[in-house]
Amino acid sequence: MSTLSLAESEATLLTLRAVRRGVRRRQLLLLVGLGALVVALFLARALLGDYRVSFVDGIRMISGTTIPGASFIFMESTLPRACMSVLAGAAFASAGAAFQSMLRNPLASPDVLGINLGASAAAVFAVVLLGWTGMPVALVAFAGAVAVAATIHGFAGRGGAATGRMILVGVGLAAVLSSVVHWVLLRADIYRAQDALVWLTGSLGSVSWSEIVRLGVVVAIGLPLLTLVTRQLGVLGLGDDLAAGLGVRAHRLRILITGLVVLLTASATAVCGPIAFVGFLSGPIARRLAGGRTSVPAAALVGAAMVLAADYVSAYADPNTAYPVGVVTGLAGAPVLVWLLVAGRRTIQEKA
Template sequence: MTVTLDRPVTAEPPTPDALGVVRRARRAPLRHHRRLVAGLVVVLVGAFAARVLLGDFTVTIPDFVRILGGEQIPGATYIVMESKLPRAVLAVLVGLAFGVGGAIFQTTLRNPLASPDIIGVSLGASAAAVSGIALAGWTGWSVSAAAILGALGVALAVRAVAGDHGGFRLVLAGIGLAAAMQSVIQYVFTRVDEWDVQLVLRWLTGSVNGVAWPAIGLLALALAVLLPATAWAARSLRATELGDDTAAGLGVGRARTDLLMLLGVLLVAVGVAAAGPVAFVAFLSGPIARALNHGRTTLPAAGLVGAVIVLAGDYAGAYAFADLNLPVGVVTGAFGAPFLLWLLARGPLTGQRGRRAA
């Protein structure tokens, strides 16, 4: 009896067409992200130009270039170099810090409500700053240092209370500490000297007006260190979004996540130290950038969106209402509060990046 063995079945190699489809599918999100970032850069440049050149006192582009070159144009040089340009530069830097920091919070904690505004980090910085002003008589760099330490202290306290649970427990702990910080601010405000009222109000609302060039330079230096460090730590952000257990299985330890959170806190802290707690910028930037990027997290786009929001809010606060100059924090707060209500009205949220509960 003869037994005939069938030839082993081998997998056919992929055809060139199939490989091309896979490559195109993998490259499409990257191409879209590059186009998105490039588009946001164009929008940011346009908003920056509008903030510097337009308004009650318009400046032509040739005159602006001459002013930057050191030429003295009566009236225009002072307005550009001491008012318009520093406000625009500070708005961009603060928006970048808040946008990237807020996106880190929301992505790492997998909750759209876990922004520095909601969980008390910004209020912690403000409480420390106004306490230093009103109770200790601090000014200048000491107030900024107090704000940074206040933000770090609240972040550590929230993390300690929430433990390893994260999610809504962390948000609830943050809301509780935010209420406590708000009580501290209200108490300190009753003790503040009348000469310091305007300075304290700046720390309560957030403003890019009246900040000197040395303070702007210090913020730029801090971001020059923090943003590259964030880009390096964010290489594992995709794995972190999947949860601690999954991230650990992929080789991303808890230390990398904690480092990314620390960098997010520092970004928000230096932004608050420079301009006060500009409301809802950190909360809005991440979801807007994610929506523009087809649901994918993108820290560069979040930073650019934050910069555009602060620039547009400062321009609207300065010129939208006749004879009324509103701090940028008032404008962003007016738009951020409805966004928060809309997000809550969408339905119950889980800890996985705000998806609806099943």
């Protein structure tokens, strides 16, 4: 009898190992596929604009060769926008996926809970009423996002109901901050208000290499850390008390994840504004592609691909007008959201 039990245990262990290998293989294939998609969209955005540039000429210009007519367009317009699309999309998407996983709610992205709006309200106030530009605006935006996140955690408190209170407080703060942004715009002159509205929609039209470097450093630090700490989120689904018994301090983990989310979202928002739907949709899309598992790297790649494609469409869909990238993501995001809701409902009905 004991021999039979031992054989059954070994068979179960082998089955679990096989399942884990299958999951890891699927995740690796998913990341490779999404990475190839991002590379293809990056090359299309950088090389296939109003002025077509070959891949070889692009490498030559990056290495320092000047090609009359092409170098300025490539080095000062299309290539910076492609780089910023990848960085901003990855920042918004990874932050959204982590926050949704932490709060166990697909609606709980930073843009819905007011963190993006906190950065936006502070930045618009500094730009419109104080006339600031550059690094001071980025610092103010970061301070605004930190203030919102601290308020959410302060009112949420501890315990099992903390996640629900965080969502309620975040939605309330988002409504208040939206009113603050409108009040600031009403007090601005027409030209500054127009610039602020373009920025609030989400725009990559005036990015610089210094901003790309700053955001690149933030993403290079924040994305791996966020990927690492979100691996412990599955334990929180068991409840705060049981998580503490397993060595995971729920309150500290939520603060750490929120801090990384603020770092990523505020840094990206300060550069290109709150690009609509990227943080909200990238997590659910990546989760469906990953078979229901939360994957921050997959969400980051989905967000990068989304912003790259939207920026290309916004720049060249209308030959007479270039739209802010947030207009395209907003228009495309609504049907995708409806599709996710319908697909999720069908999945629930099939399981029932």
